[in-house]
Amino acid sequence: MIKKKIHRAIQSFNPLKQLMASGGLTFMFRIGGLGLNFLVIYIITHTYGDGVYGSYSLAFTLAQATGLLFALGFPNAIVSYLGLKSINHPFSQHMLKKGLKLLIPIALVPLVIYFFGSEFIAVHIFNDPAFTSYIAIAAITVPAMVLHEFVLYFFIGTGNFVKFNIFMFVVPNFILLALLFFIKNVPGHHTFLFYAISVYSVLAIELLFALKRHTKADIETVSLRQMVKFSSPMMFSGIMMYLLNWTDVFMLGAMTSSEELGHYNLAYKVASLGMLVIMSMNVVLAPRIAALFSEGNLHELHKTVKKTTHLIIVLTVPLVLGIILFSDFILTFFGKDFSGGHQALIIISVGFMLNAATGNVDQILNMTGNQKILQNLTIGGFVINVALNAALIPRYGINGSAMASLITNVLFNMVCVHYIKKKLGFYTFA
Template sequence: MNSIIANIKNKINNDMHLKELLKGSSIAFVLRIVGIIAGYIFTLLITRGYGAEAMGVFALSFTLLQISSVIGRLGMDTALLRFVAEYSLQGKWEIVKDIYKKAIKLVLPFSLFLSVLVFFLSSYIAEYMFKKPHLSPYFQIASIGILPFVLLFIHTESLRGLKKIKEYMFLQQAGIFILASIILGILTLIIPLFQININLNQLPISIYIFSVFMLSITAYFVWKTYLKKGSISFDSKKPESTALPYPYILSVSIPMLFSSSLALIMGWTDTIMLGIFRTEEEVGIYNVALRVSMITSITLMAINTIAAPKFAEFWGKGDIKGLARVAQQSTKLIFWTSFPILLLFLIFPKPILGIFGEEFRAGAVALMILTVGQFVNAAVGSVGYILQMTGKQKIFQNIIFLASIINLILNFVFIPKIGIIGAAIASAIAVSFINIIPFFLVRYYYGFYTLPTNRR
């Protein structure tokens, strides 16, 4: 046993990239766990304190916020992840600063316009899309959060490009729900004591928006600090780098915008269509089952945090062998840490969902189906990021487009007939599609497998 441990240690110490992958993903995993716990505490506070209907209202408002903010980012968040990782490694900080400035000039006015547009169209979205006019004030609250949410992602993905994993994970993943849970918990205790007369269903989304605003401001100052440090360390004797033109930046960001938008829309199509065809209670139950199922791919999310900038780094150096090695190593870690969670959720779905309240046990079958889809997502590894970080963003965009159509059709057919089970089936099939196809494309383009293997 000691010799095995010693061999593992030697392998890690002798492989700089594996060591960085393990260190970065470990930090990301811990903070992701913290974020998930905070997220479930926030969910529990809503479900236990305000019921499934309030959870459904929050889920629909949150969906509108996420979809709007993805559009508002114009794909610049993922583009900055790639460009910052590539050019900071080469010491080209002038290019990093120039790309960041151009990104802000593009997304700031566009996301502000989008926020105002959604605010004034909220009543139409609620009435004509969801057939629920009473949702209009909740959607107006969500629209206020679009701009800070966009800027939060711009700055945190830039930090991720610098491999500042702790800062990235806390600001984008954990911090929002930690702050939101604290505020909601305090107000949940105070409101009955002082008999404060407010619309309780508005409370969760309002608190979430406030938390986003606070974390967005923090992310800006953290990014500016690291940008300044990088610029100071830049060797002024080097010839000044050529700035990237707007058309080139947009040629990278726009396909990423479509990919992100379609992926998010696909991920929330089930929730939206449940909101159209079924009740807020069913939306709330399904949303909890969906959030729980995503624990299956938690290791994938953690490892992607550091793997994505490393893929961009290897691509920038033209080191395909190094990229393949990191992809293989990361996939092994993801597969074997996800498999036990799959078994747990398949064997004990009702007790797990019962934690959130007895009414949520109705989502047990949906949880099992969603978990299988998430396991497929985890098992094939970081194939989507490999395509996006290596110049194949348009191909990945087309895959997600096809998956979105499949998901939309399946949801339209299944949800009116079998409700949340139909939504889960549609989601699992679509998630599997956008992972299996890229897996074979990565194999075709770069000649390496990403599924776990014992071959050396």
């Protein structure tokens, strides 16, 4: 029955075949990447313990959130600017090089802040002096994460989905696994140092594939002021969207033990399997939405969004139900202590399933000139999430944080659906 629905959804809209092909490729790469990522978690938890994994995950979340902030929204902006132009197109190379020149000096700012403020942040914010080393490593990691993210989205904007998938999911995980496997008997914070090495390595490799020689043709130029004005709402919405999903990690890091944080983070990563389909479709759908909107073809845009959302629902529901059914088995695979995240996993999974039902709402707003609306909605969602976490964590622990995440994400997605209807005239699922 499910197979027939998928086939009917694909056949009923021809352009969706192309989206499905690229999205399916990303889906397979993302599954492989998650498998490698879970192998990383397995090695860290079994070699160094769940406390080290809790610190590793907190440092990673902090570095990634900082990277999103200092990327200035350029990754999403370049997708909108390029609209599937060739990687060799003079304008594509112009935007890539202009973005890199701007981001390199900006990315050095968090390096200085975190490096010299590592002890203060560890002691006074996270109440964990041992976390100082992780923050110092995060300092040198953030610049590479900023540039890595920008180049990845450059590949999306130019339609190079295979390169995006390889450099996003395969190369960094293989490098990290190799370091974890061959280098033993080191302090726990070296696990995050290995991650830093993997990011710098993959950045060096992907730049060789992204940067091309091109003649200085008569191309449309974009000023720095125009780029910042266009991308700044995307920057705020991007960082707020990230914090919307990861506020619980930061607050649990400040309010609970590193062991509990490790249990929650693993539960969240397992639950995020339920977002595989929607995140995979996001990669290929964003440039398609940008292209259709720039052409003024709202009818085709609506058709694409509706069919994609239906497909996401059909594929996501059985996936999430499977995660819930086998949740205890999956968690205890990483260690018996991780069974404490069982209820949190179920709560988060339900929230992700409801998210999938609304479709790719954030990218629709971002790619249709409504990035300021998305910015305001994400700020509101962030405030609500912080308030709920502050109220529920002291009483319910990691389950309270999971409930806060569920409530916030459902509210956020429903409001996004309302604004898409108001601005574009259609619902994502109808």
